[in-house]
Amino acid sequence: MNSNQLISKRLVIRPIQKTDAESVYSYRSDSVTNKYQGWIPKTIDDVADFIENRVSSTINLDGTWFQFVILIKETGELIGDAGLHFFDPEYKQVELGCTISKKHQNLGFASEALTEIMRFLFEDLNKHRIIASIDPENTGSIKLVKKLGFRQEAHFKESILKNEEWVDDLVFAILRKEWEVKL
Helix, strand or coil, X not given: CHHHCEECCCEEEEECCHHHHHHHHHHHCCCCCCCCCCCCCCCHHHHHHHHHHXXXXXXXXXXXXXXXXXXXXXCCCEEEEEEEEEEECCCCEEXXXXXXXXXXXXXCHHHHHHHXXXXXXXXXXXXXXXXXXXXXXXXXXXXXHHHCCCEEEEEEEEEEEECCEEEEEEEEEEEHHHHHHHC
16 A cells, blocks of 8 residues: 555545544534444544544454545545454455545545455455445445445344344445456
């Protein structure tokens, strides 16, 4: 990874930093837009704590989450983030999730960012399989991962407790060999 960042046509994708807390809070704290997210910060301090204590500063470390932020290359504006959960080093698997600010949704930024992150995971980190865990009501994310070549592998009934309510979980995945064919 060149200078710890990834570059696509319109985006710079780099590791999250403490100085990103205010920007991340500005879109992550919107509970309506982010209703399918597992984490919605209530204060900027929640974001600072998340950056300092809940994400790894080292990428590809088993059992950790690594967080990228997504910036528009031309302006430097931070518009979203992507989390990578490294959970199975022996079998080279990783979970991927993404959040884009409301005003930047439906402009192809999530697709562009995730495409570059997937390239990085498969080519640079030599991963075998990438998964995405999605609420069945999150039709936008389902459409996105299918567009990226993921296929649905499972539908777990009432498997996640969110806001004191049991919700279903869909698991989508793509193998490296499936991704290579899609190229």
